[in-house]
Amino acid sequence: MRVRYGKATAAFAIVSALSLAGCSSGGSTSASQDSSCKPSSGPVELSFTTWVPGMDKVVDLWNKDHPDIKVKVQTGPNGNSGTYQNFFNQLQAGNAPDLGQIEYDALPNFRVQDGLENIAACEGVADAKDKFVDWTWNQVTFGEDKAVYAVPQDSGPMAMFYRADLFKEAGIKVPTTWDEYAAAAEQIKARGSYITNFPRSDVNWFAGNVWQAGGQWFANANDKWEVNLTGKESEKVANYWQKLLEKGEVSTLPSFSDEWNASFNKGQQWTWVSAVWGASTLQSGAPDTSGKWAVAPMPQWEAGGKAAGNWGGSSTAVLKGSKHPYEASKFALWLNTDPEALALANKLGGLYPAAKSAKDLDAFSGGVDYFGGQKIYDVFADASANVNPNFTWGPTMTKTYTDVSDGFGKATGGNGTLLDALKDGQKKTIEALKSQSIPVKE
Amino acid sequence: MSAATAVTTTKKTNTSAGNPRGPRQSIMSRGAAMLIMGVFTLYFLTPIWWLLVSSSKSGGDVTGTAPLWFTPDSIPTFFANLGNLFTYSDGVFGRWLLNSALYAGLGALLGTVIAAMCGYALAKYEFRGREAIFNVVLSGVLVPATALALPLFLIFSQVKLTNTLWAVFLPSLVSPFGVYLARIYAAASVPTELLEAARLDGSSEARTFFTVSTRLMAPALVTIFLFQFVAIWNNFFLPLIMLRDQALFPVTLGLYAWNSQISQIPELRVLVIVGALVSILPLIATFLGLQRFWSSGLGAGSVK
Structure with a gap:
């Protein structure tokens, strides 16, 4: 699941900061009591809030076979557009749904606010570890012992979409390293096009790049959060893109806007380093370029490397206060591992499963015409396996995204640098954590 | 929308109240008023026009064609x-x-x-x-x-x-x-x-x-x-x-x-x-x- 940040998000961030100030004093991240997880007696009804289109149809499959555990789907706007804020309000009022869709970068926030049930003791949950891509499992356990707070749902392994035809025509080598990528950028600029667009408001895209470079923005040790937006990997990535920006070799259109789509459609953009779901974005936004695209692994910092980043992805969490954690986790496991459910969720909702079995699904085995018949999902499956399993999101990502994206906006306008934006984000993130009484290591 | 209506209302009351000043001055002020009104009307109606035009386009055409005019197959679309x-x-x-x-x-x-x-x-x-x-x-x-x-x-x-x-x-x-x-x-x-x-x-x-x-x-x-x-x-x-x-x-x-x-x-x-x-x-x-x-x-x- 991709997240976009705009003014609405900023407004929600403020509301959430206000409304949460009251209930966050605990802020502890110690493992909660390992309560036993027993089945309820008699038939139960579960509520499940999600924003994946078509999820109701997927749940119909479940309801057909499980008359005693009926799941009711409630759909809303995507997480940062209001659903998370609703979860927090509902948690505070004690009427949250049993299950909710939560993106990985929002999970720590819910964990810190004590909004998630630990379902590790529920039947089958702990054993499901091997069914999911390693890094996604780490996202839902936070590295705690005997703790599982959600079941991974989908992920967004990154690769490079590129215009095979244009590269071939121009005789430019398709870049495999970031150095080659910068060199290609210069040649493409000379031809009056851009190698790509720098997405100034998609800070999680940038984070995906830092992730690939081996960086870490957050760490949680000894109950204290460590914030490190300006580590050497982040600095490397920031300086790299800063240089491309200064040379005017990348455009700075607002992502996913009409101009952005048009720019791709008219062939002004030669590559897009993006997540697996980007394939459908391209197909709908740039229909005239059908058949001309191809997918290659992300450019590497070291020649011969295989590291990939990740952009987006979400989990199915059992929210605090659910009276039926046993049934809820049973459903969550089914939803995210059952081949039939995964196939339908992909068909209707465009989800790329976090389950390792993704590569066996029919939807991901064939070639895609838009990409000249290339079996692009093989590239993404490889990428998925090469995502650094240890990447931690912070508990105030919405705020961090907003702050950094403000700075990125200034930097793309020639005012300050990307690194300045990260430094500013670092400072403000620490302030935000402190204002919520979340312990920070300085 | 409501502001546009309010402007129209004010305008109506002004003219219907009868203007005691000379005709020359009246043309000047009326022209200025019309101009301001025209600008506001345009300002408020353009988005609605865009909405109407865009509603008659298929997915790719929304971004690919002229934003304020119809495509040939607008009506069936x-x-x-x-x-x-x-x-x-x-x-x-x-x-x-x-x-x-x-x-x-x-x-x-x-x-x-x-x-x-x-x-x-x-x-x-x-x-x-x-x-x-x-x-x-x-x-x-x-x-x-x-x-x-x-x-x-x-x-x-x-x-x-x-x-x-x-x-x-x-x-x-x-x-x-x-x-x-x-x-x-x-x-x-x-x-x-x-x-x-x-x-x-x-x-x-x-x-x-x-x-x-x-x-x-x-x-x-x-x-x-x-x-x-x-x-x-x-x-x-x-x-x-x-x-x-x-x-x-x-x-x-x-x-x-x-x-x-x-x-x-x-x-x-x-x-x-x-x-x-x-x-x-x-x-x-x-x-x-x-x-x-x-x-x-x-x-x-x-x-x-």
């Missing part, structure tokens, strides 16, 4: 888009429209009755604390509805009414501005002597209110109704916080939810555009139908 809009996701959009009509129509109607009764009581009955109550109501005008949404949610949670029709409907009934307008208008348009005459004739207070006073207050009531209707129709934040069940969404929230999913399901982009166009039609219809009363209501309130 428009109807195809409309068809998709009302069939997508089992026709949930039609449901949203009906919900909005229910919330806004019934809410505005009942809200107007309540506001009229309150305003009338405050204007025509003298009782202890009358001004205090009126001041409290007036201060209610200053509190944005958005700020009340969260407290309302917590209250409704206590009585287990969140995610029900009532969660959106009940708060919609309250209109401090309506009370204010009703009071001002009742004070000006309902003569106390008339009420006394009605009392002498043995009419009960309630009967006098519903048969005599409401008729005298009719223009103000239409104004209140329109304000309430538009406010509820456009209300977004309260339903966003209160509702989880898609079947209860008003059209604003439904479109917002779709819009937030465009990145995953790009074909929703066209549906959101067509849906936005369809969702403003009831507003336009209500406005055109009631505009006559509305402007006279506004004018009367401001002069007296």
Whole structure:
């Protein structure tokens, strides 16, 4: 699941900061009591809030076979557009749904606010570890012992979409390293096009790049959060893109806007380093370029490397206060591992499963015409396996995204640098954590 | 939209009042006024024009073709888009429209009755604390509805009414501005002597209110109704916080939810555009139908 940040998000961030100030004093991240997880007696009804289109149809499959555990789907706007804020309000009022869709970068926030049930003791949950891509499992356990707070749902392994035809025509080598990528950028600029667009408001895209470079923005040790937006990997990535920006070799259109789509459609953009779901974005936004695209692994910092980043992805969490954690986790496991459910969720909702079995699904085995018949999902499956399993999101990502994206906006306008934006984000993130009484290591 | 109407209204009063100045000056000032009006009209109508034009395009054409003009196959595409809009996701959009009509129509109607009764009581009955109550109501005008949404949610949670029709409907009934307008208008348009005459004739207070006073207050009531209707129709934040069940969404929230999913399901982009166009039609219809009363209501309130 991709997240976009705009003014609405900023407004929600403020509301959430206000409304949460009251209930966050605990802020502890110690493992909660390992309560036993027993089945309820008699038939139960579960509520499940999600924003994946078509999820109701997927749940119909479940309801057909499980008359005693009926799941009711409630759909809303995507997480940062209001659903998370609703979860927090509902948690505070004690009427949250049993299950909710939560993106990985929002999970720590819910964990810190004590909004998630630990379902590790529920039947089958702990054993499901091997069914999911390693890094996604780490996202839902936070590295705690005997703790599982959600079941991974989908992920967004990154690769490079590129215009095979244009590269071939121009005789430019398709870049495999970031150095080659910068060199290609210069040649493409000379031809009056851009190698790509720098997405100034998609800070999680940038984070995906830092992730690939081996960086870490957050760490949680000894109950204290460590914030490190300006580590050497982040600095490397920031300086790299800063240089491309200064040379005017990348455009700075607002992502996913009409101009952005048009720019791709008219062939002004030669590559897009993006997540697996980007394939459908391209197909709908740039229909005239059908058949001309191809997918290659992300450019590497070291020649011969295989590291990939990740952009987006979400989990199915059992929210605090659910009276039926046993049934809820049973459903969550089914939803995210059952081949039939995964196939339908992909068909209707465009989800790329976090389950390792993704590569066996029919939807991901064939070639895609838009990409000249290339079996692009093989590239993404490889990428998925090469995502650094240890990447931690912070508990105030919405705020961090907003702050950094403000700075990125200034930097793309020639005012300050990307690194300045990260430094500013670092400072403000620490302030935000402190204002919520979340312990920070300085 | 409302600003455009207000501008038109002012303009009308200016010209119809008759201008005592010479014809030359009049042309100058009239020209300037026309220019300003023209600019504003353009400013307010262009987005609606864009909406109309874009509704008649297929997915790729929205970005690929001239933004303010039609494509050759606009008409069939428009109807195809409309068809998709009302069939997508089992026709949930039609449901949203009906919900909005229910919330806004019934809410505005009942809200107007309540506001009229309150305003009338405050204007025509003298009782202890009358001004205090009126001041409290007036201060209610200053509190944005958005700020009340969260407290309302917590209250409704206590009585287990969140995610029900009532969660959106009940708060919609309250209109401090309506009370204010009703009071001002009742004070000006309902003569106390008339009420006394009605009392002498043995009419009960309630009967006098519903048969005599409401008729005298009719223009103000239409104004209140329109304000309430538009406010509820456009209300977004309260339903966003209160509702989880898609079947209860008003059209604003439904479109917002779709819009937030465009990145995953790009074909929703066209549906959101067509849906936005369809969702403003009831507003336009209500406005055109009631505009006559509305402007006279506004004018009367401001002069007296």
